[in-house]
Amino acid sequence: MHTRALASTGRSVSSIGLGTWQLGADWGDVDEADAFAILDASVDAGVTLFDTADVYGDGRSESLIGRFLADRPGHGITVATKMGRRLEQVPENYTPENFRAWTDRSRRNLGVDTLDLVQLHCPPSAVIDDDATYDALDALVDDGAIAAYGVSVETTTQALSALRRPRLTNLQIIVNPFRLKPLDEVLPRAAAAGVAVFAxxxxxxxxxSGKYSADTRFAANDHRTYNRHGEAFDKGETFSGVDFETGLQAVSELSAALPAGVPLPAATLAWIAALPGVTSVIPGARTPTQARANAAAGDLEVDLTAFDAAVRDVYDRLLRAEIHPQW
Incomplete structure (x- = not known):
């Protein structure tokens, strides 16, 4: 597994990390034994970055990670958590007092004195634009509650605003073959600023994954059932905001452009990881097999020139008009 510097923190993280939303909620049920098996398989495969949040299962994801790492002293894992969505999404709730309460809760869940990295969890744009936001985050760093901070965003406009902040460590944004807008400005500016990007x-x-069809159905408690049109949160978090049927057509065309024997998910993860400016790609996994397959993409050595051309062509023909203006 390739590793890359996490901005100026002195840490390095794997080019393929592990997103752990699924260990908390909103992806159907993942029991505790399966959660630990997924974490274990990821670490064994060279993953050194876990991305979580205080609202994933109301802290379940953080707590499981904390318990998992407690049995592995010297583990070398960087845990990036997120905060800010425990209250109504209005700027007035993003106060120093709430920042302190949220980070204290995450410290307890993870069983640490200092959080490795805390990201604002897709807050309102006014919060990202406000100087006071970063004053409060700086105070948490200075107090030793957190070692570093970043921002997870929905839009490229939000990303470009956050990138103006000198102590920003990382930016988290959706990047995949269905979301190419970050390639225009965000990735180059992040690289120039020395800011890590988590895709x-x-x-x-x-x-x-290439495994779905028009007949695929998801559990009732899976966001791929209940949030296709943004009923619960930003619709861009579900299928990247792409219409399911259109997405299936795009997947079919992308699969046809792959080198023989290369699975679509592996090619996709490797393609994203190779984009200039991307530090780590953070797919989720609901089984140890998925976790190992995702991690293996970090070592994939294959010519993706034709795939890259197909990604850009498919995006321009099928997706750009709908997706580019929204995010």
């Missing part, structure tokens, strides 16, 4: 939703909620 989330890399497989478009599994759509880019």
């Amino acid at each position: 989330r939703v890399p497989l478009a909620s599994g759509l880019l």
